[in-house]
Amino acid sequence: MMNIAVIAIGDELLLGNVTDTNTPYIAAASDRIGLRMVYSCHVADDAEEIYAAIDLAMSKADVVITTGGLGPTKDDITKEVMCRYFGGEMRKDEAVARHVEEIFRKKGLPMNELTATQAMVPESCIVVENAVGTAPVMWFELDGKVLVSMPGVPREMRYVLDHEVIPRLCSRFELQSAQLHHLFIATEGISESDVNTSIETMADDSALRRVHVAYLPQTGYLKLRLDAEDAELLGAAEREFYSQFGVYVIFKGDITPAEALVNRLRACGLTVASAESCTGGNIAHQLTLIAGCSDVYQGSVVSYSNEVKMNLLGVSKHTLESYGAVSVEVAYQMAEGVAKAVGTDCAMATSGIAGPGGATPGKPVGTVCIAVKTPSGTTSDVYHFTGGRSEVIARATVKAVTLLLKGLGCQATRLS
Amino acid sequence: MMNIAVIAIGDELLLGNVTDTNTPYIAAASDRIGLRMVYSCHVADDAEEIYAAIDLAMSKADVVITTGGLGPTKDDITKEVMCRYFGGEMRKDEAVARHVEEIFRKKGLPMNELTATQAMVPESCIVVENAVGTAPVMWFELDGKVLVSMPGVPREMRYVLDHEVIPRLCSRFELQSAQLHHLFIATEGISESDVNTSIETMADDSALRRVHVAYLPQTGYLKLRLDAEDAELLGAAEREFYSQFGVYVIFKGDITPAEALVNRLRACGLTVASAESCTGGNIAHQLTLIAGCSDVYQGSVVSYSNEVKMNLLGVSKHTLESYGAVSVEVAYQMAEGVAKAVGTDCAMATSGIAGPGGATPGKPVGTVCIAVKTPSGTTSDVYHFTGGRSEVIARATVKAVTLLLKGLGCQATRLS
Numbered sequence: 001m002m003n004i005a006v007i008a009i010g011d012e013l014l015l016g017n018v019t020d021t022n023t024p025y026i027a028a029a030s031d032r033i034g035l036r037m038v039y040s041c042h043v044a045d046d047a048e049e050i051y052a053a054i055d056l057a058m059s060k061a062d063v064v065i066t067t068g069g070l071g072p073t074k075d076d077i078t079k080e081v082m083c084r085y086f087g088g089e090m091r092k093d094e095a096v097a098r099h100v101e102e103i104f105r106k107k108g109l110p111m112n113e114l115t116a117t118q119a120m121v122p123e124s125c126i127v128v129e130n131a132v133g134t135a136p137v138m139w140f141e142l143d144g145k146v147l148v149s150m151p152g153v154p155r156e157m158r159y160v161l162d163h164e165v166i167p168r169l170c171s172r173f174e175l176q177s178a179q180l181h182h183l184f185i186a187t188e189g190i191s192e193s194d195v196n197t198s199i200e201t202m203a204d205d206s207a208l209r210r211v212h213v214a215y216l217p218q219t220g221y222l223k224l225r226l227d228a229e230d231a232e233l234l235g236a237a238e239r240e241f242y243s244q245f246g247v248y249v250i251f252k253g254d255i256t257p258a259e260a261l262v263n264r265l266r267a268c269g270l271t272v273a274s275a276e277s278c279t280g281g282n283i284a285h286q287l288t289l290i291a292g293c294s295d296v297y298q299g300s301v302v303s304y305s306n307e308v309k310m311n312l313l314g315v316s317k318h319t320l321e322s323y324g325a326v327s328v329e330v331a332y333q334m335a336e337g338v339a340k341a342v343g344t345d346c347a348m349a350t351s352g353i354a355g356p357g358g359a360t361p362g363k364p365v366g367t368v369c370i371a372v373k374t375p376s377g378t379t380s381d382v383y384h385f386t387g388g389r390s391e392v393i394a395r396a397t398v399k400a401v402t403l404l405l406k407g408l409g410c411q412a413t414r415l416s
Numbered sequence: 417m418m419n420i421a422v423i424a425i426g427d428e429l430l431l432g433n434v435t436d437t438n439t440p441y442i443a444a445a446s447d448r449i450g451l452r453m454v455y456s457c458h459v460a461d462d463a464e465e466i467y468a469a470i471d472l473a474m475s476k477a478d479v480v481i482t483t484g485g486l487g488p489t490k491d492d493i494t495k496e497v498m499c500r501y502f503g504g505e506m507r508k509d510e511a512v513a514r515h516v517e518e519i520f521r522k523k524g525l526p527m528n529e530l531t532a533t534q535a536m537v538p539e540s541c542i543v544v545e546n547a548v549g550t551a552p553v554m555w556f557e558l559d560g561k562v563l564v565s566m567p568g569v570p571r572e573m574r575y576v577l578d579h580e581v582i583p584r585l586c587s588r589f590e591l592q593s594a595q596l597h598h599l600f601i602a603t604e605g606i607s608e609s610d611v612n613t614s615i616e617t618m619a620d621d622s623a624l625r626r627v628h629v630a631y632l633p634q635t636g637y638l639k640l641r642l643d644a645e646d647a648e649l650l651g652a653a654e655r656e657f658y659s660q661f662g663v664y665v666i667f668k669g670d671i672t673p674a675e676a677l678v679n680r681l682r683a684c685g686l687t688v689a690s691a692e693s694c695t696g697g698n699i700a701h702q703l704t705l706i707a708g709c710s711d712v713y714q715g716s717v718v719s720y721s722n723e724v725k726m727n728l729l730g731v732s733k734h735t736l737e738s739y740g741a742v743s744v745e746v747a748y749q750m751a752e753g754v755a756k757a758v759g760t761d762c763a764m765a766t767s768g769i770a771g772p773g774g775a776t777p778g779k780p781v782g783t784v785c786i787a788v789k790t791p792s793g794t795t796s797d798v799y800h801f802t803g804g805r806s807e808v809i810a811r812a813t814v815k816a817v818t819l820l821l822k823g824l825g826c827q828a829t830r831l832s
Contacts, residue, residue, distance in 0.1 A: 011630065012630060012631070012632055013440070013443075013456075014443055014452075014453040014454065014455075014456065015443055015444070015447055015453070015630060015641075016439075016440040016441065016442070016443025016444030016445070016446070016447060016453070017440070017444065017630070017632045017639075017641065018440065018632060019435060019436075019437055019440045020435075020436065020439075020440070021435055023432075023436075023458070024429070024432040024433070024434065024435045024436070025432065026432070027429075027430055027431055027432025028431070028432030028433065029432070030432070031431055031432060036430075037430040037431070037432070038430065038460060038465075039430075039457065039458070039459060039460075039465070040429075040430065040457060040458040041455065041456060041457035041458070042439070042455065042456040042457070043455060044454060044455075049454075049455070056472075110610075112609065112610070112613050153633070155802075155803055155804075155807065193528065194526075194528070197528050214427065214428060214431060214433070215428070216428055216433045216434060217569070223433075225431075225433065274718075276697075276700075278704075279704075280700055280701055280703070280704025280705070281692075281697035281698070281699070281700025281701040281704060281716055281718065282697070282701045282704075283697070284692075284696055284697025284700070284701075284718045285696055285697040285698045285700075285701045287696070288694075288695075288696025288697060288698075288718070288720065288770075288809070289696070289805065289806055289809065291770075291771070291772055291773060291805055292773065294720055294721065297720055298720055298721045298723070298724060299717065299718050299719050299720045299721060299724035299728070300697055300716075300717070300718040300720075301715070301716070301717055301718075301728070302690075302697065302700045302704070302715050302716040302717075302718070303715050304704065304710055304713055304714055304715045304716075305710065305714045305715060307714070307759065308714060308715035308758055311757070311759075312715070312717070312728065312757060312758070341727070341728060342724055342728070343723065343727075354704075354707075355707070356707055357707060357708065386571075387571055388571075389705065389707055390705055391571065393704070393705065
């Protein structure tokens with residue numbers, strides 16, 4: 001199997017102000033075409049650091065991708081290192097120059113010297129089209145290996161990777177897509193170590209012992225990935241998994257809980273709304289990130305204050321006074337109220353204490369009441385989540401979604 | 417200045433399923449105590465890879481932090497490498513063993529062999545307390561340098577870093593906090609290269625030429641960080657910046673646009689609600705991520721369908737039929753309607769096409785109408801955002817927030 005390494009160049013990555021999303025994106029894309037990532041690193045916009053990183057990466061992998069270190073304020077360093085490593089001098093690429101001018105013209109921005117220097121490239125490279133940005137993408141070859149220098153801006157990097165680089169790597173190295181078969185399963189209520197221990201104690205010829213199992217802990221649930229080159233073996237592993245752990249399975253597939261919920265609602269021909277207090281719109285946000293959700297998702301009320309709970313959701317003042325906003329009674333009324341106000345078959349409602357402040361006697365930070373309405377009825381319970389404010393919000397969101405998913409009949413073996 | 421390097425261990429990082437948030441977190445925390453991050457990398461759960469990475473990192477930095485490679489299914493490899501690199505054998509740490517048993521008892525989970533092995537540590541290390549997880553944090557010293565092996569689970573890593581490791585590094589190396597003074601400024605409407613070019617053409621003795629300027633592009637706006645060891649120089653640079661670029665400044669500080677808006681609303685004694693169609697609850701979510709927002713943020717209506725726009729927000733059916741949902745007229749009515757329904761002084765409303773589907777003649781993907789209501793009145797305009805679905809949502813969210821921030825009187829020099 002061929003190997004790939006990624007070098008992410010940029011002072012901003014080392015300062016910690018920016019999270020590197022390019023490297024995992026490249027890793028996942030590489031995996032889909034059978035390139036195994038063996039190494040990745042972050043280095044500063046420093047010629048010696050970049051040179052050393054390229055040298056190390058080229059010793060470990062057949063394909064090296066660099067991101068960043070380009071763009072009008074810093075690419076002199078990177079291009080100079082490429083010239084030193086791969087040989088040759090700099091030259092002006094006319095196509096890139098015209099492309100840069102075109103982009104600036106469309107945006108109504110004036111050209112300046114810095115943007116003009118973007119058209120200079122090492123003569124040892126082949127320029128790959130960057131349709132969505134000004135930095136030229138450069139493809140170098142050395143001793144049968146390939147290095148591609150890509151933009152650091154995530155949107156540009158992803159576009160060029162998907163549209164230009166991956167296809168070129170496939171044809172250059174005669175790679176086939178999907179050399180490995182994958183199966184993703186999401187579980188709740190069982191720990192990574194218990195799953196691992198159970199599998200380790202199975203018979204040596206069990207399918208689950210013979211496939212690769214990757215544990216991918218998520219916020220609020222555990223995702224597992226089973227990998228195998230043989231599709232039949234993977235199918236046998238899946239059956240063994242459900243036989244052993246079926247009661248913990250929430251859904252199948254490399255999707256989010258929200259996507260699984262939207263799929264299930266669509267399959268059942270049902271609609272949903274959310275009434276949110278402590279999750280503050282995050283349930284709605286997770287659902288609306290999904291293109292085409294409007295056939296099942298109709299709307300939400302974020303009832304952050306008690307007045308809004310009463311006025312828009314019809315929660316009773318007496319119930320609020322008797323039990324407090326963070327109560328199963330109020331959550332129940334919120335779910336019923338939003339289903340009626342928005343006009344949906346189903347609903348999720350949350351009312352809780354995300355923290356760090358807001359705790360009251362008997363209701364510590366992390367206490368969240370979640371109500372879920374389906375055509376079969378409405379349930380409402382109290383849960384306790386760990387972590388800081390954003391984690392309580394994220395966990396409560398996942399819990400509400402998985403409760404509704406289960407409430408709609410999580411017939412695991414029939415999930416598509 | 418002392419250097420730090422980070423090694424993130426874990427097959428899952430190389431597979432691309434997980435984004436490494438630990439490294440930037442460590443980088444930012446290091447920066448605050450004057451440790452400069454010079455290098456970081458990801459390596460597989462492979463003994464030779466880990467050993468080589470440690471060796472390289474120790475040659476580049478005074479402090480090395482490793483994350484991951486611990487936990488009940490894989491820590492044998494990492495601990496064995498530590499023993500080889502730092503010398504000595506493994507021993508059982510009684511405090512860790514008791515701690516692990518306590519955690520499992522509280523969670524009601526059964527102990528198993530794997531969890532028991534977590535208490536085994538190299539005898540060459542000092543064990544640092546991990547109050548929030550089972551994996552022991554290990555502190556090694558060699559030739560005046562320090563290596564700390566930390567958990568990979570982000571919540572655990574952050575807790576131990578903040579509460580144990582950073583304080584210990586400060587006392588071990590007599591570091592002072594905040595050796596560098598920083599100023600963050602958020603701008604809109606000017607490109608990174610134009611700011612850079614303007615600064616480069618200033619006189620050599622300008623304050624802005626003498627401080628370090630880091631460009632931190634965000635979704636929908638540009639964040640700059642000015643760094644200087646001299647607080648007075650930084651103040652002079654700030655004055656020069658406002659003098660040159662003041663018209664582009666949205667806010668000051670290492671905060672999000674939503675935080676800047678909440679601060680401004682609080683200072684003005686005003687409340688806000690949002691009515692969201694294509695942003696689907698994301699504006700509400702960004703506001704409610706902020707602890708203590710409830711004095712200014714009251715609630716939202718996510719009116720994903722036209723029925724909800726009419727029934728909950730009072731948008732006129734005639735307006736919807738005449739102009740369509742994605743129109744400045746409908747956005748205007750949504751803003752007015754939610755301010756009335758929720759009872760607030762201000763409001764933001766969005767109605768647009770996040771994509772990839774949904775375009776109509778004259779309204780391509782990325783078209784978003786945004787209305788903003790303040791005590792001075794309500795404005796409504798159409799905007800065009802680039803990118804995929806989640807980017808259009810994110811950019812429209814930032815735009816709505818910055819429009820309201822500006823509408824409330826963005827008196828830049830008086831922002832605190």
